[in-house]
Amino acid sequence: MGMPxxxxxxxxxxxxxxxxxxxxxxxxxxxxxxxxxxxxxxxAATLRARGVCRGDRVAIFLDNCAEAVVAVFGxxxxxxxxxxxHPTTKPDKLLFLxxxxxxxxxxxxxxxxxxxxxxxxxxxxxxILVGATDAASERQIRWEEAVGPSSQETFFRRAAIDIDLxxxxxxSGSTGFPKGVMMTHLxxxxxxxxxxxxxxxxxxxxxxxxxxxSFDYGLYQVLMTxxxxxxxxxxxxxxxxxxxxxxxxxxxxxGFPLVPTMLAMLVKMPHFSSAHLPHLRYFTxxxxxxxxxxxxxxxxxxxxxxxxxxxxxxxxxxxxxxPPDQIDLRPTSVGIAIPNTEAYVVNAAGERADVGEVGExxxxxxxxxxxxxxxxxxxxxxxxxxxxxGGTGERVLHTGDLFKTDDAGFLYFVGRRDDxxxxxxxxxxxxxxxxxxxxxxxxxxxxxxxxxxxxLGEAIRAVIVPVPGVSLTAQAVLRxxxxxxxxxxxxxxxxxxxxxxxxxxxxxxxxEIARQEDGCQEATHHA
Amino acid sequence: xxxxxxxxxxxxxVENFLYGDLTRPLSDDDxxxxxxxxxxxxxxxxxxxxxxxxxxxxxxxxxxxxNFDSIARLAQYVGRKQNGDARAS
Numbered sequence: 312m313g314m315p316x317x318x319x320x321x322x323x324x325x326x327x328x329x330x331x332x333x334x335x336x337x338x339x340x341x342x343x344x345x346x347x348x349x350x351x352x353x354x355a356a357t358l359r360a361r362g363v364c365r366g367d368r369v370a371i372f373l374d375n376c377a378e379a380v381v382a383v384f385g386x387x388x389x390x391x392x393x394x395x396x397h398p399t400t401k402p403d404k405l406l407f408l409x410x411x412x413x414x415x416x417x418x419x420x421x422x423x424x425x426x427x428x429x430x431x432x433x434x435x436x437x438x439i440l441v442g443a444t445d446a447a448s449e450r451q452i453r454w455e456e457a458v459g460p461s462s463q464e465t466f467f468r469r470a471a472i473d474i475d476l477x478x479x480x481x482x483s484g485s486t487g488f489p490k491g492v493m494m495t496h497l498x499x500x501x502x503x504x505x506x507x508x509x510x511x512x513x514x515x516x517x518x519x520x521x522x523x524x525s526f527d528y529g530l531y532q533v534l535m536t537x538x539x540x541x542x543x544x545x546x547x548x549x550x551x552x553x554x555x556x557x558x559x560x561x562x563x564x565x566g567f568p569l570v571p572t573m574l575a576m577l578v579k580m581p582h583f584s585s586a587h588l589p590h591l592r593y594f595t596x597x598x599x600x601x602x603x604x605x606x607x608x609x610x611x612x613x614x615x616x617x618x619x620x621x622x623x624x625x626x627x628x629x630x631x632x633x634p635p636d637q638i639d640l641r642p643t644s645v646g647i648a649i650p651n652t653e654a655y656v657v658n659a660a661g662e663r664a665d666v667g668e669v670g671e672x673x674x675x676x677x678x679x680x681x682x683x684x685x686x687x688x689x690x691x692x693x694x695x696x697x698x699x700x701g702g703t704g705e706r707v708l709h710t711g712d713l714f715k716t717d718d719a720g721f722l723y724f725v726g727r728r729d730d731x732x733x734x735x736x737x738x739x740x741x742x743x744x745x746x747x748x749x750x751x752x753x754x755x756x757x758x759x760x761x762x763x764x765x766x767l768g769e770a771i772r773a774v775i776v777p778v779p780g781v782s783l784t785a786q787a788v789l790r791x792x793x794x795x796x797x798x799x800x801x802x803x804x805x806x807x808x809x810x811x812x813x814x815x816x817x818x819x820x821x822x823e824i825a826r827q828e829d830g831c832q833e834a835t836h837h838a
Numbered sequence: 839x840x841x842x843x844x845x846x847x848x849x850x851x852v853e854n855f856l857y858g859d860l861t862r863p864l865s866d867d868d869x870x871x872x873x874x875x876x877x878x879x880x881x882x883x884x885x886x887x888x889x890x891x892x893x894x895x896x897x898x899x900x901x902x903x904x905n906f907d908s909i910a911r912l913a914q915y916v917g918r919k920q921n922g923d924a925r926a927s
Contacts, residue, residue: 398874399874547871548871548877548878549877549878550871550876550877550878550880550881551878551881551901551902551903551906552878552901553898553899553901553902554902554903572878572879573878576878576882580898581898582898735879766879767879786853786857786858787857787858789857790856790857790858790859792857793856793857793859794859798874798877
């Protein structure tokens, strides 16, 4: 069989090879490759019959469930572009996303008020409803009907090629508005091929993912599983770690992707050890560095398991990984470029940095995004002409993250150049939270930043100046945030002041406030 | 399930997870998971709250949806713990 040129070929080829193998375990559902192939082909036919065309965007707004996985492949099989939306997204943000990339169809739960959404998202022509009892109309269809046998009657010819878009992944932008990272089939096939190579994934692998599929780390667990013909245990969330331990044991899971917040909770549980989980062969970590103490605990509890420290960003999926045999030697390194890609540090002069010299990390490879959806200026800042001798015309990815290398060429994360907060493994733009705060009439000024937190990595802290004369409580602020922001964006600490320091140009000096940890009147609410 | 226990739990949940928002309907039987009300750090806050308020020790294996996923289930769990039913699930 040839090298897949499209992401959905991962499913198609494995379904031909291993039709009866269980591909996906999600809640009570256990679906084989054949079943997912059949259902997603029917979904594609339904989408085409209902007017979705090649290149149209189709949003998937679901929890981690079997339908979400079928939907990903169904949209791709229709030659369309899928857009995963975080399940705790609130109505105004949902509308922003649907309108930003002009979504043609939406796959979501029947409990969502689709009437309101359809009125305010003019591009939206079709809604496919999961869990609906009665929804058939020209613009709405029940999921069961969309993947049911009668949908197969529509025939259409596939036309997509590997440089067509496969997905748009929204990520926090420094402007406060999320931006859509455009990934082609080639980008994703390249990344999934590289990752499964260095993780040494095999068909017998059983992966457990509890990260949202709107997060590329979660999404790729699906793609990697389907590429290698393994099995994916898809859990809705990390809410009950105890149940996850039972699932890891019951389903004999071999590979477990983590973020530091999860590991911080798991190391407190005595049953999280190779004695109780003998099948676990590897762990991966990304999103933020693991504290060395947690790496040591993991090594002690699972002496034979491989631990991969990794680093990446949505714009190219993954940049580098630390080969597991290096974890005791270089526990704070994120390693070397992933196979078939290049990553290097450039200094302020734009030249390759010396050993130990801090500079910006730059990435080359077929995994680098096409750009940000309809944001040419931000795209031009991230994708810049490569300063290679000879001028190849290639554009390389400037990550905005500061790195250095050691004398053996291993990479070390030093810090971010922007103010983006990393909490629970998610990126949060302080400006997006500030924009939400400013929509409260009682808020005169607001500044948001991250503060170190043992469990969350960084906790979101909001400092607010209320309008003089009004009374404002931390709880009222949090209530407002809970109506407008995804759960992970809600501040953990709210604090009030009578004024905020300003820069010479009159802007709020966020970094200076972040430095002033003490000596202020606090009304702190630990949410 | 004691009415006082149920009310104390409801107050805590509304205060800490809904930030006092009384316009968001939440019945005693509504699933926290279904309504995306509590995440893993919220569960830790609930454990700490139960242990502090009723002087209980919550075992790891008791932290499951059956005991934690609604106001009613939490109240029943507290009731069982107070009656000395260590299994409490």
